[in-house]
Amino acid sequence: MANRRLAPASEQPASFAFSSENAEWAKGQIEKYPEGRQASAVIPLLWKAQEQNGGWLPRAAIEAVAGELGMPHIRVLEVATFYTMFALEPVGRFWIQLCGTVPCDSCGARELKDYLQARLGAPGHVSADGNFSWLEVECLGACCNAPMAQINQDYYEDLTPDLLGALMDDLAAGRPVKIGSQVGRTSSEPKGGADTLTDATLFDGSRVGAWRQRFEDKKAEDSSETSGKAEAASSEQRAAADPKPAHPASGRAAEGKSTDAPAQRSAAGETPVKSVDETDAADRTESTAQPGTPAPSAAETVARAEAAGAEAGTQSDLPRDEPPPQPVASGASEAVDEPKPAPANKSGPKRSAPKSEGN
Numbered sequence: 001m002a003n004r005r006l007a008p009a010s011e012q013p014a015s016f017a018f019s020s021e022n023a024e025w026a027k028g029q030i031e032k033y034p035e036g037r038q039a040s041a042v043i044p045l046l047w048k049a050q051e052q053n054g055g056w057l058p059r060a061a062i063e064a065v066a067g068e069l070g071m072p073h074i075r076v077l078e079v080a081t082f083y084t085m086f087a088l089e090p091v092g093r094f095w096i097q098l099c100g101t102v103p104c105d106s107c108g109a110r111e112l113k114d115y116l117q118a119r120l121g122a123p124g125h126v127s128a129d130g131n132f133s134w135l136e137v138e139c140l141g142a143c144c145n146a147p148m149a150q151i152n153q154d155y156y157e158d159l160t161p162d163l164l165g166a167l168m169d170d171l172a173a174g175r176p177v178k179i180g181s182q183v184g185r186t187s188s189e190p191k192g193g194a195d196t197l198t199d200a201t202l203f204d205g206s207r208v209g210a211w212r213q214r215f216e217d218k219k220a221e222d223s224s225e226t227s228g229k230a231e232a233a234s235s236e237q238r239a240a241a242d243p244k245p246a247h248p249a250s251g252r253a254a255e256g257k258s259t260d261a262p263a264q265r266s267a268a269g270e271t272p273v274k275s276v277d278e279t280d281a282a283d284r285t286e287s288t289a290q291p292g293t294p295a296p297s298a299a300e301t302v303a304r305a306e307a308a309g310a311e312a313g314t315q316s317d318l319p320r321d322e323p324p325p326q327p328v329a330s331g332a333s334e335a336v337d338e339p340k341p342a343p344a345n346k347s348g349p350k351r352s353a354p355k356s357e358g359n
């Protein structure tokens with residue numbers, strides 16, 4: 001890294017002032033910043049002062065910029081000495097800033113430095129013919145094409161001592177030179193040409209169209225799903241607004257809360273047992289449970305039941321001398337053709353269970 005010192009007093013001009021044109025330009029730069037933030041224009045103003053002064057910044061120019069921005073001299077001096085873009089000593093017609101940071105150093109910047117040292121002498125001094133001066137600087141941001149150098153405003157990359165020498169010769173002679181890579185590299189592509197992203201469809205628009213088609217298909221699919229959901233929601237809303245009875249609800253007895261229970265009648269202040277029920281209960285007692293009457297035998301009970309059935313037109317066809325068949329067990333095949341027991345007469349007395357002959 002080069003020393004960042006002001007040029008000797010013998011080389012410093014006595015004063016500096018912006019030209020009227022540059023003063024107008026500086027005013028426009030300062031107006032870009034809000035009131036109280038005019039110091040933010042220090043770099044553009046220093047840059048313009050350097051340009052006006054033949055490519056380097058004398059002390060007088062630094063102080064003039066400080067006065068223009070209302071800054072202490074030392075603060076502007078700090079900026080000018082920090083950035084290598086500001087030359088603090090007179091420079092040649094072509095000012096070479098050679099990058100010496102690691103990537104460029106690894107790729108041959110040290111050989112370039114030796115070449116400049118040999119051709120121009122120590123950095124910071126103008127060559128005898130006035131054409132060149134040079135300085136080692138830090139990374140200039142073109143590491144991909146290292147090693148490189150900035151000459152005035154342009155970058156020259158992929159340099160070797162021979163290429164740099166030829167370049168300097170052309171510049172000094174006024175011949176046209178090639179800016180950028182000196183080995184035919186395009187931008188920062190690999191040497192020999194690009195070896196990635198070489199598919200032409202990446203650049204002819206067809207792949208972009210394919211992506212767009214995919215997005216459109218996905219959009220159509222999403223909108224179809226959305227309309228399906230909306231239709232289902234609409235059906236649900238219609239069903240909620242106009243409910244239909246579930247099949248086959250029509251004709252079913254309505255299940256409701258019973259209001260005829262004794263407890264409810266009692267709670268309502270009525271007699272828990274209706275008088276008609278009491279009368280009915282008394283009649284049944286008389287017909288089935290006369291006090292002092294012995295219980296009928298099983299044969300008598302069956303005979304009474306059949307007689308009652310005959311009166312009701314539902315005479316049983318069961319044989320009298322055989323026990324009634326047992327009901328088919330649950331789950332047995334219904335295909336078995338067995339006689340079924342006669343249905344019990346709800347209104348008559350219940351039939352006693354048949355006894356086996358052994359009992």
Ligand code: FES
Binds near residue numbers: 103141143148
């Ligand atoms: S290291 Fe040289 S340009 Fe970055």
